[in-house]
Amino acid sequence: MVIKRISYICYRLRFLNLQYSFQNMAKGLTSREEDYSTWYNELVTKADLAEHSAVRGCMVIKPYGYSIWEKMQQVLDGMFKETGHSNAYFPLFIPKSFFSKEAAHVEGFATECAVVTHYRLKNNGKGELIVDPDAKLEEELIVRPTSETIIWNTYKGWIQSYRDLPILVNQWANVVRWEMRTRLFLRTAEFLWQEGHTAHATAQEAIAETEQMLGVYADFAENWMAMPVVKGKKSANERFAGALETYCIEAMMQDGKALQAGTSHFLGQNFAKAFDVKFTSKEGKLDYVWATSWGVSTRLMGALVMAHSDDDGLVLPPKLAPIQVVIVPIYKSDEELESISAVAKSISADLKKKGISVKFDNRDTQRPGFKFAEWELKGVPVRIAIGPRDIENGTVEVARRDTKEKTVLQLVGIDEKIENLLNQIQDNIYQKAKSFQENNITPVNSYEEFKEVLDNKAGFVSAHWDGTPETEQKIKEETKATIRCIPLNNALEDGVCVFSGKPSVQRVLFARAY
RNA sequence: CGGGGUGUAGCGUAGUCCGGUCAUCGCGCCUGGUUUGGGACCAGGAGGUCGCAAGUUCGAAUCUUGCCACCCCGACCA
Numbered sequence: 001m002v003i004k005r006i007s008y009i010c011y012r013l014r015f016l017n018l019q020y021s022f023q024n025m026a027k028g029l030t031s032r033e034e035d036y037s038t039w040y041n042e043l044v045t046k047a048d049l050a051e052h053s054a055v056r057g058c059m060v061i062k063p064y065g066y067s068i069w070e071k072m073q074q075v076l077d078g079m080f081k082e083t084g085h086s087n088a089y090f091p092l093f094i095p096k097s098f099f100s101k102e103a104a105h106v107e108g109f110a111t112e113c114a115v116v117t118h119y120r121l122k123n124n125g126k127g128e129l130i131v132d133p134d135a136k137l138e139e140e141l142i143v144r145p146t147s148e149t150i151i152w153n154t155y156k157g158w159i160q161s162y163r164d165l166p167i168l169v170n171q172w173a174n175v176v177r178w179e180m181r182t183r184l185f186l187r188t189a190e191f192l193w194q195e196g197h198t199a200h201a202t203a204q205e206a207i208a209e210t211e212q213m214l215g216v217y218a219d220f221a222e223n224w225m226a227m228p229v230v231k232g233k234k235s236a237n238e239r240f241a242g243a244l245e246t247y248c249i250e251a252m253m254q255d256g257k258a259l260q261a262g263t264s265h266f267l268g269q270n271f272a273k274a275f276d277v278k279f280t281s282k283e284g285k286l287d288y289v290w291a292t293s294w295g296v297s298t299r300l301m302g303a304l305v306m307a308h309s310d311d312d313g314l315v316l317p318p319k320l321a322p323i324q325v326v327i328v329p330i331y332k333s334d335e336e337l338e339s340i341s342a343v344a345k346s347i348s349a350d351l352k353k354k355g356i357s358v359k360f361d362n363r364d365t366q367r368p369g370f371k372f373a374e375w376e377l378k379g380v381p382v383r384i385a386i387g388p389r390d391i392e393n394g395t396v397e398v399a400r401r402d403t404k405e406k407t408v409l410q411l412v413g414i415d416e417k418i419e420n421l422l423n424q425i426q427d428n429i430y431q432k433a434k435s436f437q438e439n440n441i442t443p444v445n446s447y448e449e450f451k452e453v454l455d456n457k458a459g460f461v462s463a464h465w466d467g468t469p470e471t472e473q474k475i476k477e478e479t480k481a482t483i484r485c486i487p488l489n490n491a492l493e494d495g496v497c498v499f500s501g502k503p504s505v506q507r508v509l510f511a512r513a514y
Numbered sequence: 515c516g517g518g519g520u521g522u523a524g525c526g527u528a529g530u531c532c533g534g535u536c537a538u539c540g541c542g543c544c545u546g547g548u549u550u551g552g553g554a555c556c557a558g559g560a561g562g563u564c565g566c567a568a569g570u571u572c573g574a575a576u577c578u579u580g581c582c583a584c585c586c587c588g589a590c591c592a
Contacts, residue, residue, distance in 0.1 A: 022592070129540070146592095180590055187591060260592065297592050330551050369552040387551050397551080 005129035060187045061298070064378060067322035068301060069192065073172065075224055075320075077193065077295070079216050085168040085196060090150050091231075093141035098149040101274040109145045112178040116141040125438020148242065148267070148293055151197045152275040159199060159289055161280050166209070167199040177272050185302030186259070186514050193297035199289045201281065203268070206290035207245075209267040213294040214247040217262035225300065226317040226430035227251050227307045227471040228437045229261055230460075230509060232485025237469050240293075244268040249507065250484040252437045253306040254457025258484045258511035264294035302514075308429055314379030315401055317429055318422040325351060325358045325418060326375045330368045330387035337362070340386045343411070347384065347396070356422065371439050376401060381425045382418060443507065448496045449511070454481055460511045464496035464504035475499055481510045 020182040061069065064267040077087070080468045092115060101108045120135035143282045144150065151169075158164060172194050179187055196213060200206040214231055219228045229249035239246040244267035251261045272278070272288035279289055318324050327347065329340040341362065361371050361382075368385070375383055396414065399406040402425050409417055440459025444450045453461050465471060465483065476482050498502050 095530050108591095159515090177591070181588085191592075193592075295592070332550065367550050367552095367554065369550085369554080371553090373553045374552095383583070385551070389551070 021159075029209055039239075059185070059190070061192075064322065065301065068304070068316070068320060069298060069500070070092060071320050072220075072224075072300060073194075076216075076220055077170075078222060080170050080194075080196065083168075083212060083216060085170045085198075087171065088169045089171055089173070090147050092156065094144050094147070094150045097438050098153055099142060102242050104270070105148065105242035105274075105468055109177075111347060111405065112180075113145055114143040114176045114178050116143065129196050142236065144173070144176045145175055145292075146295075147171065147175075147195055148197065148271055148273075148291055148448070151278060152271040152291070154199075155199055155289070156275050156277045156312055157171055159277055159279050159496040162201045162282055165201045165279060165289065166200055166205065167283055168196075168209075169198065170194055170196040184304070186299055188298075191249065195293060195295040198292045199272075199277070200290045201279065201287075201290070203290050206292050207266050207267075210245070210264045210292045210294070213292070214249065214262075217264065217296060218249050219284065220296075221249055221251065221300075221303075222320050222430065225304055225307070226318065226319075226426055226433060227261070227303060228430065228434045230485060230487055232487040232490075232509065234263075234485060235469070235472055235483040235508070238482060241335075241494055242263045242267060242270050243293075244270070247488075248485055250460075250511075251307060252435070252440060252460060252511075253303070254309075255306075256440055256510075256511075258331050258460065258513040259299070260302060260484070261304050262294070262296040264433075265292060267291035267293060271405070300481070307433055309379075312373075312404075313377030316379035316381060318381040318426045321379065321381050323355050323359045323375075323378075323380050324422060325382045325384060326371075326380045327358065327384045327386065329360075329361045329362055332388075336388050337393075339391050340388075343386055343391065343396075344384075347411075347414055351418060354415055354419050356415075356419065362437045364422060371491055372399075382421055400425055402432075405432055441509070444498065445495075450475075450498050451479055454510075454512065458512070460465070460509045462485065462507045462509055463498045464495035464506070464509045465510075466502035466504055468499045471497060471499045475510065480509075480512050482513060484509045484511050 047470055051136050080087075096115070099113075107223050115207050116136055117140050118131045118133075118135045119137060120132040121129045122132040123134075124130045135155070151171075155167060158167060172192075174190055174192050175195075176190050178189060181187070183338075198206070198209050200209060218229050221227045229251045232247070234246040234248055240263065240309055245266040247264045247266075248260055249262045251259050267290075269288040270288060277289045278286050281287055302321070303312060304316070308317070327344045329337060329344060331337040331340055341360075344362075346358045348360055351358045361375070363371070367375070372383065372385075379401060381401050383399045383401070385399070387397075390408075394411045395408050397406055397412060398409050398418070398421065400421060440457065441462055442453045442457060442459060443462040444453055445463075450461055450463055453459075461481065472483055486506070490506045490508075492506050495504050495507070496502065
């Protein structure tokens with residue numbers, strides 16, 4: 001079975017020269033997890049810096065992959081602006097002393113920081129470049145793992161009065177976290193993200209902002225990525241370093257594992273106190289500012305891949321696909337190509353008028369079957385094939401990526417039919433993911449059942465928990481499952497903790513996670 | 515950073531136990547021809563310091579020692 005599977009994947013990939021490292025797969029392909037890494041190759045690849053261990057875990061985002069990220073950025077950015085936010089940019093380097101100002105924050109990030117200690121190289125006389133020992137920085141600089149500290153250091157100078165609030169700022173940036181173990185897309189040493197950092201006069205307003213942005217993320221995940229998510233709060237163990245409350249959206253991948261897809265933090269007055277950011281209120285009283293921060297990263301692309309892909313490659317939701325429709329001509333002679341091209345161009349023009357992105361794949365270096373497979377691997381939602389038969393009949397063959405169905409359609413009104421089809425596909429892949437999610441959230445009432453479901457069914461387990469970090473920690477040690485979230489709008493229900501037997505007022509979601 | 519595993523052409527591999535026609539095969543790549551409605555076929559061709567460095571030997575991909583890199587699991591985490 002394993003061998004068959006590997007040879008199948010090799011067979012598919014040889015055509016695109018996308019072969020990945022299969023050496024581990026030979027040892028046992030137990031989940032679909034490994035398959036995904038092969039598709040990542042379409043979008044992203046590990047940086048080819050094998051001889052430089054210092055940069056292991058960095059990624060190269062290929063043009064096709066980056067175009068998906070650009071589309072995500074564009075949509076999210078629009079949503080942030082609609083909710084009153086503006087973009088800004090803060091430095092990549094953060095003085096070490098900034099970090100030590102917020103105790104929980106420094107503890108959370110201290111073990112994964114890249115540190116700049118010198119500012120110059122020199123020739124050592126043997127023709128080798130070395131770090132100039134005379135060029136040591138007086139204070140080391142941290143390459144930002146997140147920007148709370150440098151931003152709050154800046155906000156101090158921006159805020160004096162309640163009239164200066166709120167500050168609603170977002171930044172698109174790269175950050176670096178020196179993780180012990182990296183995982184392509186899901187946990188790379190360097191990643192791209194956006195981080196929103198807001199400052200407010202009251203706790204209520206900051207909490208409302210935190211919840212609003214969680215809503216924006218959920219909206220984006222469900223309506224653009226076609227990926228259902230559970231909105232909730234993190235338990236104390238999983239909370240962001242320095243936050244009073246961490247809200248998150250949790251998505252379920254096709255193997256049943258959970259992926260944290262976005263977070264929104266209520267930071268209270270922690271950073272204001274650490275950086276001494278006070279304002280004078282309407283009543284003339286001096287108080288610390290209330291803060292939030294929220295972010296999503298290139299991990300969303302990993303989520304997109306793992307939520308929808310099938311054995312033939314990526315399945316992109318039409319709303320985020322860089323190419324929504326591809327047209328493949330089938331021809332023998334130049335004359336045939338000419339008449340097909342005329343039809344293809346007219347269809348393209350009509351679709352483009354409707355804002356649909358179209359690619360006419362008229363490469364003469366590949367055969368049609370190859371192109372079909374290649375565009376499927378890349379997840380293009382709709383393919384139109386046009387051959388001599390279609391020219392004769394005034395038809396085209398339309399294939400949809402999500403179900404692989406092919407239909408022959410009349411040319412008249414094709415633009416509207418395609419537009420409808422794209423909407424249908426968007427809806428269908430969401431519904432498919434939604435029913436998968438619903439079928440894999442399992443309520444359990446005993447610890448035996450809890451373990452049994454985790455091992456045999458996977459997915460999320462909905463269980464009573466006594467609310468203590470100790471219980472959560474023990475469950476994690478024994479089962480590798482963590483509390484993904486305490487769902488918002490959770491129904492209150494009296495019960496007993498599956499682990500400790502102590503009373504509990506609500507169920508929380510446990511799962512094994514990426 | 516702990517445990518396990520693996521390094522042979524762009525990718526995937528055979529060969530390693532037992533040293534000597536041993537550098538194998540498939541894909542990809544290049545050239546020519548025939549093809550083109552689901553990943554074409556035929557013929558020819560290019561491409562390798564067998565991870566690196568020492569050592570043993572008449573002789574090392576193969577044995578010894580050291581080093582390096584990568585992968586998986588764990589701890590950590592968006």
